[in-house]
Amino acid sequence: MTRPTPLSGFPEWLPAQRLAEQQVLDRLRRTFELYGFAPLETRAVEPLDQLLRKGETSKEVYTLRRLQAVDGVDDEVSLGLHFDLTVPFARYVLENAGKLQFPFRRYQIQKVWRGEKPQAGRYREFLQADIDIVDRDTLPPHYEAEIPLVIGDALRSLPIPAVRIMVNNRKLCEGFYRGLGLGDPEEILRIVDKLDKIGPSAVAELIIGAGGTEAQAKACLALAEIRSQDASFADAVRALGVEHPLLDEGIAELAAVVETAREHSPGLVEATLKIARGLDYYTGTVYETELVGYEKYGSICSGGRYDNLASAGKDVFPGVGISIGVSRLLGLLFDSDALAVSRPTPTAVLVALWSEEERAGSNRIAAALRARGIATEVAPVPAKLGKQIRYAERRGIPFVWFPASASAEGGDQVKDIRSGEQVAADSGAWNPPAADMAPTLQ
Structure with a gap:
């Protein structure tokens, strides 16, 4: 047998690293269960129409096809590997709503697959650890403040650098863009979400290309620059002179999240108004998390509020959740020798x-x-x-x-x-x- 060619984007840890991964997962599980989250695992595949229903994900989905046709007929590709755990969780809630007690709190630690270009901390197959809270019909907003506190405790249980959870609210951004007179707020959100990747000048050009004026682009960038660890961000937003009812609603919701975190865990959460999240199923609070010292690699934990993802007819199950990119986090720490175990074998x-x-x-x-x-x-x-x-x-x-x-x-x-x-x-x-x-x- 010839030496196999490595397959990029599919990490296989060494035994000592696998031991570290298992201990990280054990600590995450303990924290999630301390907050009352129950374990769950969903199937690896979903119908393609469900996977592609929300977000710009078509280029990332791995599809499944049987090697051999059945009865001489090659079935049309209709299944794909899930690219996150939120979409399959929403499907699971709809299928099992009659057996669940609401509000339903679950944690899920499972692999996902994305057809992205591999790079540092970014893989095609990777492990995620998710928590979500869903309710029937309505979900009280205080859960949006609880989620980052759970994640803060979970990550602080690990011997890793400190984290900073950046929060924003899609209502705030959408209301601001509508107040400016921009016609497609969702498109502007997707453009602003690229700010760290392409820079403010390129973002301004894209906004203008999407029908905005130079003044509107400037205002969008001014909003994205606002950051604070308390509710003072609200004054900075209002100083921009834009008014809209949805903007007011978003400001109030974001202020509640930031102030709750400031009371219970000072320094953990920061209102960062450039955060948008690319997936369009988010409807309220959104989260991204930086590992201090590793900011250039982007978020290691993200999520948000979604009101319409789990819905069928009159049945609606709004939720809020967040996902730790476990493989992403570990890969960055392993590469910099910042996380290890005391010995590379269980044997004492x-x-x-x-x-x-x-x-x-x-x-x-x-x-x-x-x-x-x-x-x-x-x-x-x-x-x-x-x-x-x-x-x-x-x-x-x-x-x-x-x-x-x-x-x-x-x-x-x-x-x-x-x-x-x-x-x-x-x-x-x-x-x-x-x-x-x-x-x-x-």
């Missing part, structure tokens, strides 16, 4: 092997340690003692257990190969220090 103890005839005794010791929750393995071969210790060192195993040999006096001994300390030990009672029971994030 290697039981030495004197000879193949004494393997059964080493196996009994390992079984006794495992029965008490201590990850243990037996040396692969009865090599010289120094080689067995070096094997443990290469694997990152902190302790080596020396069984009492049938040909020697004395009992079992265990050695911490980092410090060299060696003590008598009983496999039914000995425990490693708590910090060595399992790999830990660092």
